Amino acid sequence: xxxxxxxxxxxxxxxxxxxxxxxxxxxxxxxxxxxxxxxxxxxxxxxxxxxxxxxxxxxxxxxxxxxxxxxxxxxxxxxxxxxxxxxxxxxxxxxxxxxxxxxxxxxxxxxxxxxxxxxxxxxxxxxxxxxxxxxxxxxxxxxxxxxxxxxxxxxxxxxxxxxxxxxxxxxxxxxxxxxxxxxxxxxxxxxxxxxxxxxxxxxxxxx
Ligand SMILES: [Zn+2]
Ligand SMILES: [Zn+2]
Numbered sequence: 001x002x003x004x005x006x007x008x009x010x011x012x013x014x015x016x017x018x019x020x021x022x023x024x025x026x027x028x029x030x031x032x033x034x035x036x037x038x039x040x041x042x043x044x045x046x047x048x049x050x051x052x053x054x055x056x057x058x059x060x061x062x063x064x065x066x067x068x069x070x071x072x073x074x075x076x077x078x079x080x081x082x083x084x085x086x087x088x089x090x091x092x093x094x095x096x097x098x099x100x101x102x103x104x105x106x107x108x109x110x111x112x113x114x115x116x117x118x119x120x121x122x123x124x125x126x127x128x129x130x131x132x133x134x135x136x137x138x139x140x141x142x143x144x145x146x147x148x149x150x151x152x153x154x155x156x157x158x159x160x161x162x163x164x165x166x167x168x169x170x171x172x173x174x175x176x177x178x179x180x181x182x183x184x185x186x187x188x189x190x191x192x193x194x195x196x197x198x199x200x201x202x203x204x205x206x207x
Pocket of ligand 1: 149
């Protein structure tokens with residue numbers, strides 16, 4: 001009886017831990033997305049070309065990144081996830097929640113791509129994950145791509161964004177950074193009447 005109870009308790013702990021890992025992965029990915037959208041500029045050394053430009057292009061032409069393969073979209077995040085799994089293994093802390101977190105973070109860009117594909121492009125298994133609200137679907141993600149494009153930064157699930165928006169989490173964070181350090185959001189010129197389209201966007205569209 002005691003053994004059955006402790007097994008059930010361990011299972012409940014693992015399931016609860018995995019649910020928390022899903023939310024943690026969604027939040028971490030959302031934080032990096034927010035930093036890119038709000039503060040990373042295309043003229044920033046190294047990161048401007050590597051991260052800011054693809055991110056800015058995504059706001060102008062949301063389906064442009066669909067031409068990238070799964071590997072091209074996720075190899076860098078796979079490296080981060082592999083390092084995390086290796087560290088957890090070395091510390092004897094490699095659990096199911098750690099694996100769930102690593103898999104979701106490692107494939108966040110691909111999950112994001114699925115939210116930009118049509119149902120026909122995604123196929124039945126991805127459509128099912130969207131229909132069951134297990135992964136974030138196109139309708140939910142479209143809110144992020146609606147001007148002023150300053151909400152709904154989390155791209156893995158549909159659970160966290162409503163809570164963060166209700167708390168005005170990102171707005172308060174930006175307000176705190178502005179008042180404390182004088183750091184202001186960059187202008188997102190993909191919004192209507194927010195400035196001119198950078199020339200490199202027009203060149204990228206031709207490529
Ligand atoms: Zn964005
Ligand atoms: Zn998107």
